[in-house]
Amino acid sequence: MTGSGLRWDDIARLGLFGLRVRRTRSLMAAVGIAIGIAAIVGVLGVTRSSESALLAQLDQLGTNLLVVQNGRNFSGQETQLPPTTLTMVAAMDGVEQVSATARLSLNVFRSELVPTFQTGGLAVRATDTRLLDSLDAHLVAGLPLTGATAGYPVVVLGWTAASTLGFDRADADTRVWLGGRYWPVIGILEPVPLAPEVDLSVLVGDVAAQQYLGYDGNPTRVYVRAHVDDVADVARRLAPTVEPWAPYQVAVSRPSDVLAARLAVLDASTSLFLALGAVALLIAGVGIANVMLISVLERRSEIGLRRALGATQQDVAVQFMGEALLLSLLGGGGGVVVGAFLTAAFASYRGWAMLLPYEAVALALGAALLIGVLAGLYPALRAARLVPTDALRAMA
Numbered sequence: 001m002t003g004s005g006l007r008w009d010d011i012a013r014l015g016l017f018g019l020r021v022r023r024t025r026s027l028m029a030a031v032g033i034a035i036g037i038a039a040i041v042g043v044l045g046v047t048r049s050s051e052s053a054l055l056a057q058l059d060q061l062g063t064n065l066l067v068v069q070n071g072r073n074f075s076g077q078e079t080q081l082p083p084t085t086l087t088m089v090a091a092m093d094g095v096e097q098v099s100a101t102a103r104l105s106l107n108v109f110r111s112e113l114v115p116t117f118q119t120g121g122l123a124v125r126a127t128d129t130r131l132l133d134s135l136d137a138h139l140v141a142g143l144p145l146t147g148a149t150a151g152y153p154v155v156v157l158g159w160t161a162a163s164t165l166g167f168d169r170a171d172a173d174t175r176v177w178l179g180g181r182y183w184p185v186i187g188i189l190e191p192v193p194l195a196p197e198v199d200l201s202v203l204v205g206d207v208a209a210q211q212y213l214g215y216d217g218n219p220t221r222v223y224v225r226a227h228v229d230d231v232a233d234v235a236r237r238l239a240p241t242v243e244p245w246a247p248y249q250v251a252v253s254r255p256s257d258v259l260a261a262r263l264a265v266l267d268a269s270t271s272l273f274l275a276l277g278a279v280a281l282l283i284a285g286v287g288i289a290n291v292m293l294i295s296v297l298e299r300r301s302e303i304g305l306r307r308a309l310g311a312t313q314q315d316v317a318v319q320f321m322g323e324a325l326l327l328s329l330l331g332g333g334g335g336v337v338v339g340a341f342l343t344a345a346f347a348s349y350r351g352w353a354m355l356l357p358y359e360a361v362a363l364a365l366g367a368a369l370l371i372g373v374l375a376g377l378y379p380a381l382r383a384a385r386l387v388p389t390d391a392l393r394a395m396a
Contacts, residue, residue, distance in 0.1 A: 029291045030331035032283060033371065037335025037364045038342065040278075044360035045343030053352040063254070064096075064231045065135070065194050068222040068238055071251040079249040081219050085242050086128075089222060092241055094230030099130040100219035101201075104209065108155075108202045109177045110165050120164040124178065125201045126209030134223040135195050142170030142187030149186065150205025153212050156187040160199040176202060179213050194255040195223065288327055288375035293382070317384035324376025325369065332368025336361055 068089065071079050090098045106124045107116065129145050131137070143149070145156055155176060157167060167174050167185060174185040183204075192198045209215035222242075226234040235254060239247035340356055347354040 025291050025294075026327055029287045030327055030334065032287045033285075033328055033331025033368055034335035034338060036278070036283075037332045037368055038338040039335075040367065041336050041339025041356070041360050041364050042342040042346075044363070045339060045354070045356045046346050048355040048357050048360075049343065049347045049352045050350075052355050053350070064226045064228050065255055066224040066226060066231070066235050066238060067195075067253045067255060068224060068242060069251050069253075070220055071249040079246075081222065081242060081250070083218055085219055085222055088241050089224055089238065092234060092237060094227045094234045095224055096227055097130065097134045097225035098222060099128050099134040100222045101125040101127045101131065101198075101203075102206075102209075102215060102218060102220045104204075104213055104215060106179055106213060108161075108165075112177045112182075114177070120161075121200065122161050122164060123197070123201045124213075125198075125203055126206045126213070126215045127203050128206050131198075131203070131223065132189075134225055135192050135198065137192045137195075137198070138190045139187050140190045141168070142185070144187055145203060145205045151207040151211070152205070153181065153183045153208055154186045154205070155183045156189060156203040157185055158189050158199040158201045158203070159191045161202050162188045178202065178204075181212075197221070285371040285375040288324055288371065289379060291327070293379045313384040317380040320380040320383045321373070321376045324379070325372040328368045328372030328375070329365070332365050335368070336364050339364070 068081070068085065070081060086098060086100050089095060102125060104124045104126060107119045108122055108124050109116075109118070127145065129147055129150050132139075132144050139156075140159070142156070145154075155178070157165065157170075157176075162168065162185075165176060167188065170185045170187050172184070175182045176185060177183075189198065189203075204213065206215065206217075210217065224234065224238065231254075235252055238252045239250040242250045339360075343356055344354050
């Protein structure tokens, strides 16, 4: 039993009857609620799925990678890392792995027939054989640069470089034009999220770069894997170690901070979309209030007849409040289903594991109930205050 003389099942039957009688109008009001709820559920679901994917990527790639590269002096000119950089960094406490690359002032082409201005934005980098281990990078095809191959005129392509040059395999027929000669492609890398510059690069062994391309041995970028517990300390000591007399001329960065920043941006975007969902719910609530007010005006005779037969003001108020709540719950339930479907579809498209937090569903249904209460309160009170004689006069 409720506070009135109506039981819960009576309220539900009366509410369903009222919605069926005004089917189109009720459907449109429920759709408004469903849109707002779907927005809330979808945004929270997609956000949680995306956060989970980013965190998994961070865990897989590791947050202990540091990058040392050329900085700028007081006049704004780019500085050079000293030749001793690799040796000095490798000797630091807390450093587990270190490797270096150097960008060469050369362009690479698919063949000698390609115009020289069509560079594709690709870089040529000399590298040592420890690069893949330092970046935890893997090959999608072919072989890496090793001590046995680094001295020969062969290259390994970054993922984007291979795509730009039109290669998807590494075999005897795959080669690039570099430095006035053809270089066989012996490997293609998978994407390296923590070092996107490698994706855009053609990698040459440092020994071969010195012999065939005039590489002077000075690195332009050093990749450092630090012990997890010593990352902050190593990052603080890197610049003074590399250039003791001018540490400000050395730039030290932590690539995983970019992924962490994406999480912050994602949270900000979530707040924006939740605000838009709240606005949609507010508009839907106004629509429900409008539907219920019109329903009160159209059903004055019904209200008068019920009052004349003994229904109290509380009975009438509960009837109309129940109808508003039922309308909101139907829209809310539909919105949860639509939001879950959108989350599943988007997560599947992006290759994420779908996560639909329980709090999102609870928040959505709670919001639907709140909208139903707020939207139905005034129409219910107005219906309850109708004088039976005035309401019955509408039947005449």
